[in-house]
Amino acid sequence: MELLYGHPKSLNPVQTKYCPGCGHGTIHRLICEVIDELGVQERSIITNPVGCSIWSDLYFNFDSVQPPHGRTPAAATGVKRMLPDHLVICYQGDGDLAAIGTAEIIHAANRGEKFTTIFVNNAIYGMTGGQMAPTTLIGQKASTAPYGRDATGEAGMGYPMQVCEILATLGGTKYLARGSVNTPANVRKTKQYIKKAFEAQMRGEGFTMVEILSPCPTNWGLGPCEAEDWLEQNMIPFYKLGEVKNTLDAAAIGGAK
Amino acid sequence: MAEEKRLMKGNEAIAEAAIRAGCTAYFGYPITPQNELTAYMAKHMLDHKRTFIQAESEVSAINMVYGAAATGARSMTSSSSPGVSLKQEGISYACGADVPCVVVNVARSGPGLGGISPSQGDYFQSTRGGGHGDYYHLVLAPKSVQEAADLTFEAFDLADEWRMPAMILADGLIGQMMEGVSFPPMRDLKTLPKKAWAAGRQQETHRPNNHITSLNLMPAELEQQNLARFKRYDVMKAKLQRSEEVNTDQAELILVAYGTSARIALGALQMAKAEGLEVGLFRPITLWPFPEQKLSELAAKGKRFLVVEMSMGQMIEDVRLVVNGRCEVKFYGRCGGMIPTEEEVLAEIKRLLGK
Numbered sequence: 200m201e202l203l204y205g206h207p208k209s210l211n212p213v214q215t216k217y218c219p220g221c222g223h224g225t226i227h228r229l230i231c232e233v234i235d236e237l238g239v240q241e242r243s244i245i246t247n248p249v250g251c252s253i254w255s256d257l258y259f260n261f262d263s264v265q266p267p268h269g270r271t272p273a274a275a276t277g278v279k280r281m282l283p284d285h286l287v288i289c290y291q292g293d294g295d296l297a298a299i300g301t302a303e304i305i306h307a308a309n310r311g312e313k314f315t316t317i318f319v320n321n322a323i324y325g326m327t328g329g330q331m332a333p334t335t336l337i338g339q340k341a342s343t344a345p346y347g348r349d350a351t352g353e354a355g356m357g358y359p360m361q362v363c364e365i366l367a368t369l370g371g372t373k374y375l376a377r378g379s380v381n382t383p384a385n386v387r388k389t390k391q392y393i394k395k396a397f398e399a400q401m402r403g404e405g406f407t408m409v410e411i412l413s414p415c416p417t418n419w420g421l422g423p424c425e426a427e428d429w430l431e432q433n434m435i436p437f438y439k440l441g442e443v444k445n446t447l448d449a450a451a452i453g454g455a456k
Numbered sequence: 457m458a459e460e461k462r463l464m465k466g467n468e469a470i471a472e473a474a475i476r477a478g479c480t481a482y483f484g485y486p487i488t489p490q491n492e493l494t495a496y497m498a499k500h501m502l503d504h505k506r507t508f509i510q511a512e513s514e515v516s517a518i519n520m521v522y523g524a525a526a527t528g529a530r531s532m533t534s535s536s537s538p539g540v541s542l543k544q545e546g547i548s549y550a551c552g553a554d555v556p557c558v559v560v561n562v563a564r565s566g567p568g569l570g571g572i573s574p575s576q577g578d579y580f581q582s583t584r585g586g587g588h589g590d591y592y593h594l595v596l597a598p599k600s601v602q603e604a605a606d607l608t609f610e611a612f613d614l615a616d617e618w619r620m621p622a623m624i625l626a627d628g629l630i631g632q633m634m635e636g637v638s639f640p641p642m643r644d645l646k647t648l649p650k651k652a653w654a655a656g657r658q659q660e661t662h663r664p665n666n667h668i669t670s671l672n673l674m675p676a677e678l679e680q681q682n683l684a685r686f687k688r689y690d691v692m693k694a695k696l697q698r699s700e701e702v703n704t705d706q707a708e709l710i711l712v713a714y715g716t717s718a719r720i721a722l723g724a725l726q727m728a729k730a731e732g733l734e735v736g737l738f739r740p741i742t743l744w745p746f747p748e749q750k751l752s753e754l755a756a757k758g759k760r761f762l763v764v765e766m767s768m769g770q771m772i773e774d775v776r777l778v779v780n781g782r783c784e785v786k787f788y789g790r791c792g793g794m795i796p797t798e799e800e801v802l803a804e805i806k807r808l809l810g811k
Contacts, residue, residue, distance in 0.1 A: 241659035246523065256667040262655040264526040265669035267549050270519035273511070277523025277531065280507045281481060282656045303519075306512035 220423025222413025269300025311371030552670025573793025
């Protein structure tokens with residue numbers, strides 16, 4: 200009998216440490232479903248970042264390499280260059296990617312490194328306790344922005360960064376998409392983006408990234424259901440969903456079907 | 457059979473030795489006085505169909521090394537003092553995750569931006585675990601272009617054997633100087649040690665997952681990991697201490713110096729001998745583990761020591777720890793990129809001997 204739905208082989212059958220309503224669990228599962236569908240579990244390596252998802256080696260049932268905060272794209276560069284036939288997943292949060300590791304992501308993307316970045320954007324620092332992230336929205340409160348993010352006023356906190364759009368200007372980037380895990384429909388679309396990115400990586404096309412808007416109810420001070428709504432009403436209008444850049448080889452995509 | 461000698465700069469000799477040792481991944485960032493090393497790697501690594509990346513920073517370069525080495529590749533970076541400071545975070549992670557790699561420091565003068573002239577001011581940083589946490593790593597100090605090549609070649613084997621970064625601590629003089637050098641033959645990559653702990657190629661053996669990480673949030677477990685690592689350090693201290701001695705039997709006064717300053721000390725020793733003064737030289741080759749056993753034997757014989765460094769006095773602290781008050785330990789040093797002359801060292805020898 201054909202198995203239509205079940206627990207992905209690439210995902211360990213353990214309860215997560217993540218908070219109720221956190222998006223990491225769903226994102227982990229999507230990654231693992233795609234890996235199983237591509238049949239590359241034993242050729243997959245995740246570089247897991249500093250942040251809540253530091254524990255991804257508990258959840259992903261394949262090899263991992265854990266670099267310092269923000270250096271994830273540099274370490275993933277080293278891994279992928281040595282193992283070009285492997286699926287290398289550079290998992291990063293918004294602090295890791297867009298603050299401390301800005302140089303690393305820009306240059307890895309610009310070199311067209313052939314790994315896939317999964318960029319989890321929850322507009323806040325999770326593990327350290329709700330500090331302002333580079334992606335925190337204007338007016339959004341954080342423990343280090345107690346009166347809300349103030350771009351140009353006295354506090355001078357600057358503007359939220361739209362990472363897909365920034366990276367889209369770089370020649371090395373081939374596929375940049377932004378999904379969300381706040382509704383079942385968005386989860387399904389996000390999985391398609393991940394699959395396209397992973398397939399492009401295995402064809403060796405260039406830098407691929409899927410940014411995923413993800414709720415952090417704990418640090419947003421909201422219940423899990425309220426957090427899904429807050430994401431819909433506040434994040435999606437600013438971080439527009441869809442494929443921001445797609446210069447993948449159309450013939451190769453057709454051929455893969 | 458050794459090949460014919462070639463006239464090369466130290467920086468280029470280190471690079472060629474690394475290629476011959478089976479380095480398949482080099483990541484670097486420009487900084488004087490080690491730029492010839494990176495340029496040599498750019499040409500020759502690509503010619504050998506190996507990986508070369510000019511990274512966006514020293515921070516990225518060491519983390520590319522970490523990623524490549526985590527897959528089992530022989531991986532290397534090189535820099536000079538301010539750049540090596542930036543690499544310390546990555547070196548700490550490599551030590552914490554037991555990832556072998558080779559880091560070359562063609563040291564210059566500091567602190568801060570300092571200058572580009574040779575210095576030995578990075579001894580503390582190199583030998584004390586320059587980043588955060590409890591750790592040490594191998595440190596090898598060449599005195600010549602030939603020894604720089606030999607130690608670099610060997611550093612890859614030592615790093616793999618002891619699963620830690622191995623640092624070559626040279627200085628701008630050794631990097632820039634040209635001398636005759638011969639190389640061992642190219643290592644066949646197929647004969648390099650297999651690394652069952654490395655990430656990747658799981659499909660070949662279907663082994664359990666490998667996780668390359670320095671994270672452990674359980675204090676009791678992390679303590680055990682550190683204790684195990686320090687047991688390994690003890691074995692290394694027993695097996696790997698290396699030093700060179702000149703005339704230490706006859707002499708009452710022994711110069712203690714490494715790298716470039718050891719060559720200058722040797723010149724001063726020879727000048728002293730011509731004047732009928734018996735002086736010895738003790739040259740540490742491994743700075744970590746420090747050759748405390750041999751030095752301690754000399755201290756037990758009641759020798760006097762004059763430590764000569766291109767710094768304000770850093771290695772002298774290790775000498776004093778070994779000597780432990782048993783005999784006199786004096787210091788002569790220049791810093792800021794100034795290099796002591798043989799005449800200056802001779803004058804200090806004579807002053808100490810009352811001649």
